[in-house]
Amino acid sequence: MALRHAVLAALLDGEYSGYQLAKAFDVGVANFWYAQPQQLYAELARLERDGLVAGRQVVQETRPNKRLFRVTDAGLAELEKFAAAASKPSFVRDDLLVKVQAVDHVGIGPVLEQLAERVRAAEARMELFGKLLRKMRGETPEEEFLRGGERIGPYLTCLRGLAFEQGNRDWCLRISAVLTERKGASEHR
Amino acid sequence: MALRHAVLAALLDGEYSGYQLAKAFDVGVANFWYAQPQQLYAELARLERDGLVAGRQVVQETRPNKRLFRVTDAGLAELEKFAAAASKPSFVRDDLLVKVQAVDHVGIGPVLEQLAERVRAAEARMELFGKLLRKMRGETPEEEFLRGGERIGPYLTCLRGLAFEQGNRDWCLRISAVLTERKGASEHR
């Protein structure tokens, strides 16, 4: 039951519709959790049923109507409880790592392609995170923002996202170099 | 269906029992995938049914009997196919990030404790990975091992695991410093 807390945490910044949340939790800004739209709508329904969020209908002229959600006091209390409980250790589950683990027994070519693709993806996300960070801190230098900013949670998680993608990119580049050299060497024989 | 490929990749290094795999996929050496024992036993049963792994009974005197599994040719072909297919992007799902995201609205104290705990866990895993790496490469220098080693897949994934835990530790330390300073500042008022 961590998706529910992720949704609560995301709603701390204001009111969002399911659709807006879905955007944030999808490819874009999912720097602290990931989920698909259907899951979010379902979770929002459960959260509302349990009184942890409150939704209100917003009638729109040019667009379909939407429901905006905010965290209730009960929701905040639930988050507080969650934050005080022990965290599960984080672990890795990554297709690409499985492929690299098997790389001595399968074709190197396709793996190299996917490493290159992953580098591109990581760099795109790094740029996105960089922009987000600048937007959040505005003109204030980072150190000062972190000392005195009102809302630094999203900034801190974004820093982790950025570092994670840097790690991804660096590793992919390193591995690519190693595998490329081995491929060359094996083809020379 | 990526657990099946993770199991196949893990079995490339030789024969393992469900129990041994469970150890590797649990807290210990899960540097490329994570799964619980029950899942592994179930997946091994499915893999055997589909002819991708073959198991053989080993009768033991002092211990319960066990079944050792190895990858079949069909299993290797399946892995090959998997390696050539596109990878899903990797994404983050981490309780602790959710808590940090919400840190402006919940108590800082518990979050700081958990960051410290995460640092300890990360350092323990870094040491484990360091030992594993040394064991895999033996006396050979890393560059040479990566150029000429027979089986480098596990070494490469272990490098990612190590870098990931370093990133974890560095981020936790940074965030802890920021939050500690803010906590001090708010208590002075």
Added chain:
DNA sequence: TATGATTAGTCAGTTTCTTGAGTATGGTGC
């Protein structure tokens, strides 16, 4: 001589996540 840890698994039940499709409207580009 109990107690607990380790080896080696199995079974059942539930939650969570993913996949795929479907509804409806308005705006944008060619």
Added chain:
DNA sequence: GCACCATACTCAAGAAACTGACTAATCATA
């Protein structure tokens, strides 16, 4: 003017993952 994309959701089915309990033997520890 027609196709396609964006907004804003909903429904259903199935796969994957998690939780917790249970068997059964040996070995180490207190």
